[in-house]
Amino acid sequence: MVLLGERKRKDLSLYFLQLTRLLVVYPWTQRFFDNFGNLSSASAIMGNPKVKDHGKKVLTSLGEAIKNMDDLKGTFAHLSELHCDRLHVDPENFKLLGNELVIVLAKYFGKEFTPQVQAAWQKMVAGVAIALAHKYH
Amino acid sequence: MVHFTAEEKSTILSVWGKVNVEEAGGEALGRLLVVYPWTQRFFDNFGNLSSPSAIMGNPKVKAHGKKVLTSFGEAVKNMDNLKGAFAKLSELHCDKLHVDPENFKLLGNVMVIILATHFGKEFTPDVQAAWQKLVSGVATALAHKYH
Numbered sequence: 001m002v003l004l005g006e007r008k009r010k011d012l013s014l015y016f017l018q019l020t021r022l023l024v025v026y027p028w029t030q031r032f033f034d035n036f037g038n039l040s041s042a043s044a045i046m047g048n049p050k051v052k053d054h055g056k057k058v059l060t061s062l063g064e065a066i067k068n069m070d071d072l073k074g075t076f077a078h079l080s081e082l083h084c085d086r087l088h089v090d091p092e093n094f095k096l097l098g099n100e101l102v103i104v105l106a107k108y109f110g111k112e113f114t115p116q117v118q119a120a121w122q123k124m125v126a127g128v129a130i131a132l133a134h135k136y137h
Numbered sequence: 138m139v140h141f142t143a144e145e146k147s148t149i150l151s152v153w154g155k156v157n158v159e160e161a162g163g164e165a166l167g168r169l170l171v172v173y174p175w176t177q178r179f180f181d182n183f184g185n186l187s188s189p190s191a192i193m194g195n196p197k198v199k200a201h202g203k204k205v206l207t208s209f210g211e212a213v214k215n216m217d218n219l220k221g222a223f224a225k226l227s228e229l230h231c232d233k234l235h236v237d238p239e240n241f242k243l244l245g246n247v248m249v250i251i252l253a254t255h256f257g258k259e260f261t262p263d264v265q266a267a268w269q270k271l272v273s274g275v276a277t278a279l280a281h282k283y284h
Contacts (some may be wrong), residue, residue, distance in 0.1 A: 024262035025269055042263050099246065103265065106253035113254050115171035116189045122172055 020051045022100045029093055062101070065128050072131035080135035091133035098125025139274040141216045145267040152252060152264060153213045161251055162206030163199035167192050168247045169240075176240055209248070212275045219278035227282035238280035245272030 023030050024042045033039065036050040045051055061079065068075040083089045102121050106113045141149070170177050171189045180186065183197040192198055208226065215222035230236045249268055253260045 021262040021265065025266045042261075042266075046262065103250060103253045103260075106250045107257055107260050110254050110257055113250075114189075115168045115193060118168060118250060119172045119189075 020055050022097055026096050072127045073134050076131040080132050084136040094129035094132045098129050148264050148267040158206045159203045162202035165247050166202030167198050169244050173243050219274045220281050223278040227279050231283040241276035241279045245276050
């Protein structure tokens with residue numbers, strides 16, 4: 001995790017907007033974003049301003065995970081309740097989003113995204129997925 | 138049965154054409170063993186797997202990785218009949234190797250990540266979607282003969 005310097009973290013914010021890839025690669029996830037307008041093609045999705053905005057919101061939230069790696073369940077308690085009680089999101093989808101994040105990092109960092117770096121990030125995204133599912137009932 | 142559009146096939150073929158099977162194979166298997174350490178249990182006789190650098194540099198890992206990826210090349214040539222293409226390997230992995238089929242999905246995941254690291258910007262969402270479809274089709278095909 002410490003391999004990501006501050007400078008790169010800022011650059012990443014642009015690439016992280018590519019979390020919209022989730023909607024392209026796993027099209028069933030679009031059902032949660034009915035009021036987002038045009039999601040009719042990959043380019044429509046990638047260019048959709050509501051998708052970009054929401055992607056930024058999700059990623060800011062993931063930034064909280066990075067600051068709170070020792071208490072992911074606590075950090076995501078409210079969001080977990082929200083996703084269960086109001087948004088009715090199948091928690092399997094959290095794993096898909098985590099996967100997308102790892103792929104975006106791989107794309108961006110190329111060779112620097114070594115097996116060890118990948119392992120650390122996979123552990124992180126798995127932890128976040130579990131934390132987001134924790135309050136489900 | 139998974140169906141690939143003409144566009145998806147052409148995307149997959151175009152990426153595959155640029156892959157160095159030997160290098161990528163070693164990397165794929167190596168990453169699997171590093172990122173999902175429980176998979177090392179299937180490779181007891183591979184020697185030193187004690188650290189990421191030991192794994193990534195291990196010649197048996199590289200050789201076996203190449204074998205696995207060459208086999209994956211069969212998937213690329215037989216996208217319309219993945220179950221047929223992997224029938225024998227499926228039986229082998231069930232009856233002799235006793236590999237939990239969940240692991241096929243993990244390997245598929247690692248492959249997608251390697252492609253992302255190698256292709257960078259070229260690995261657009263469309264390209265990724267086509268490859269995720271392929272690796273998941275391969276995982277299903279490899280699990281098909283399990284009983």
